[in-house]
Amino acid sequence: MxxxxxxxxxxxxxxxxxxxxxxxxxxxxxxxxxxxxxxxxxxxxxxxxxxxxxxxxxxxxxxxxxxxxxxxxxxxxxxxxxxxxxxxxxxxxxxxxxxxxxxxxxxxxxxxxxxxxxxxxxxxxxxxxxxxxxxxxxxxxxxxxxxxxxxxxxxxxxxxxxxxxxxxxxxxxxxxxxxxxxxxxxxxxxxxxxxxxxxxxxxxxxxxxxxxLHPDLDVKKELESYINSTIEQNGTVIIPGFAVERAQSIMYLLWKLKTEGRIPNIPYILDTPMGASVLDVFLENMQWHKLSANDCHEMFKMFRIVSEFDQTMRIIEDPQPKVIIAASGMVTGGRVLSYFEKYIGIKKTTVIIVGYQAEGTRGRKLLDGADEIKIYGKYYPVKAKITQIEGLSxxxxxxxxxxxxxxxxxxxxxxxxxxxxxxxxxxxxxxxxxxxxxxxxxxxxxxxxxx
Structure with missing residues (x-):
């Protein structure tokens, strides 16, 4: 063999x-x-x-x-x-x-x-x-x-x-x-x-x-802290999310924080057409995960789920504070790049990295302290706060x-x-x-x- x-x-x-x-x-x-x-x-x-x-x-x-x-x-x-x-x-x-x-x-x-x-x-x-x-x-x-x-x-x-x-x-x-x-x-x-x-x-x-070793930290508390400190500055939180499972995990934690009154009532956006479809996969395969059907439905209702790119552009131009989960998780492509074009150069933006970042990806470069990143052939200065929650891998x-x-x-x-x-x-x-x-x-x- x-x-x-x-x-x-x-x-x-x-x-x-x-x-x-x-x-x-x-x-x-x-x-x-x-x-x-x-x-x-x-x-x-x-x-x-x-x-x-x-x-x-x-x-x-x-x-x-x-x-x-x-x-x-x-x-x-x-x-x-x-x-x-x-x-x-x-x-x-x-x-x-x-x-x-x-x-x-x-x-x-x-x-x-x-x-x-x-x-x-x-x-x-x-x-x-x-x-x-x-x-x-x-x-x-x-x-x-x-x-x-x-x-x-x-x-x-x-x-x-x-x-x-x-x-x-x-x-x-x-x-x-x-x-x-x-x-x-x-x-x-x-x-x-x-x-x-x-x-x-x-x-x-x-x-x-x-x-x-993943740090033994309270990931809900970390999320709460990053979101509240950013929103207090009228900033935007961007979470590059793997559309499958990590996006749903983050949604679940944000839903729990909101129901507990620990984060503000602002727009929470899932901007990945695939991520929206994965929610259906969760509902159709209940035996494969820990959530109840009611939890799934209640969690989904908290988020504005975006599928069309013209909606993405309207959200990008909207100055109000917001939390956005957008693919891809390693910032290699997808809708998150459009958000970065607008927000990565703004100091009051917080980018939360939540998954593994392979060598050579934009996500790894951001974690390594890059001063600028290249998107669609252009360079953008990195002025946003780059953070990582390792406990969400x-x-x-x-x-x-x-x-x-x-x-x-x-x-x-x-x-x-x-x-x-x-x-x-x-x-x-x-x-x-x-x-x-x-x-x-x-x-x-x-x-x-x-x-």
Whole structure:
């Protein structure tokens, strides 16, 4: 059996792991690279194998860095099945269509304003190409063993993180391989704790926060403080939000603060068309999260949900204090860029970063203290207050990741640390080795192993 690390090694984006066994090829996740230009450019390159030779894709969840390359895969010949849970299918459809729409819009804008270095800017894929992916999805139930092919079986187990997210246990050639996907937190606001593996020969574990512990702080109190201090100055609060799950977590916390009378009665805006649709996914999949139907409805009523861009422009020009949640979470695209064009240069603006910021993204640059950021070919001075609430991350921290391994009844032959930058992965490797004595390694992107 061969395992090839096509993406998501040494980086938190572009997750793709290929398994070859007795003539069957399975791709676990098919993510888009984000952040550093050198990584983004890989999105335009062909896979090291022909997509038409891949038989199955197993999707851990619907975030762009795990499903965002599927339109390219299908356009280049993939004709197999894409296995995932029902919420993951719904989220992935929204994410892919939104991604395609943004890419088409940004290519058009680059061509009109002539800031592309290419003669003609092209989207990585179109809305039509994203739509072409949808017939390939095949929904499976969690915790049930399914026959993928021949003697290969798979079980999807709840991973927390976002709605529908799962780890995947593959049984083949008498061996058990577990692909963690992204592991959520044991004490997440909305999601249930991740299921711990019991038996595994080989584990492919994410390491996003492999070198960090989430601070033990009251995130509601932090939100309350930032919002009240900004509104007192007649400023605007902008929260770049991942449209799936983080946006809903922030909405929930803001709703609780408002019902407790701890934040003022001002406009609270969710400006992400996809985020609005994800609210429907929550209502249609109540068993996948902690909220009641009544909580969902009451929470939604607090927010003005924006879908059309002309509404966005009216909100931007409205001088009254407000709180805005807008995608994308790493400030790589989407509506949040339009808000930044207006507000990032205003001192009384507060930007609250709430999720992981990959290397090379605007979000990471802001956290690193950038004096200016580039948006649509122009530079804007950063005068807004940039803050971070680490306790709102959807990823488990080092302690959560190490604890996820605590129920194992055997010693795995090897744990491969993926989906993390090199330093966090290396520190997690040492931590796991010191605690359990398990063999751990950090594979290079493009490397291949034989089992």
């Amino acid at each position: 061969k395992i090839k690390f096509i993406g998501g090694s040494g980086t938190v984006t572009g997750s793709k792991t290929l398994i070859e066994s007795k003539g069957v090829r399975i791709l676990v996740d098919c993510g888009l690279f984000q952040g550093l230009k050198a990584l983004r450019e890989i999105n335009w390159e062909p896979l090291p194998i022909l997509p038409s030779t891949i038989d199955y894709v197993l999707l851990t969840h619907g975030h762009l860095d795990h499903c965002g390359w599927l339109p390219r895969l299908v356009a280049q010949g993939f004709a197999g099945k894409i296995y995932c849970t029902s919420p993951t299918k719904a989220v992935a459809q929204l994410v892919l269509l939104d991604s395609a729409k943004i890419q088409e819009e940004e290519a058009d804008k680059a061509n009109k304003e002539q800031y592309s270095k290419y003669e003609k800017a092209e989207p990585l894929y179109t809305v039509v190409q994203a739509e072409n992916v949808l017939p390939f999805f095949k929904v499976i139930q969690p915790n049930l063993s399914i026959v993928v092919a021949n003697d290969i079986t798979a079980v999807f187990s709840i991973a927390g993180h976002i709605i529908g997210a799962c780890s995947i246990t593959l049984s083949l050639e008498g061996k058990t391989l577990i692909f963690s996907g992204d592991i959520g937190r044991d004490d997440d606001v909305l999601m249930f704790p991740p299921t711990k593996p019991l038996i595994a020969d080989y584990i492919f574990l994410e390491s996003t926060y492999g070198n960090r 959807a990823h488990g921290d080092q302690e959560d990741l190490v604890n996820w391994l605590s129920a194992l009844k055997n010693n795995p032959k090897c744990i491969y640390l993926v989906h993390g930058e090199n330093l966090p992965a290396e520190e997690l490797r040492i931590k796991i080795k010191d605690k359990y004595g398990f063999k751990c390694t950090v594979p290079f992107m493009g490397s291949e192993i034989e089992i």
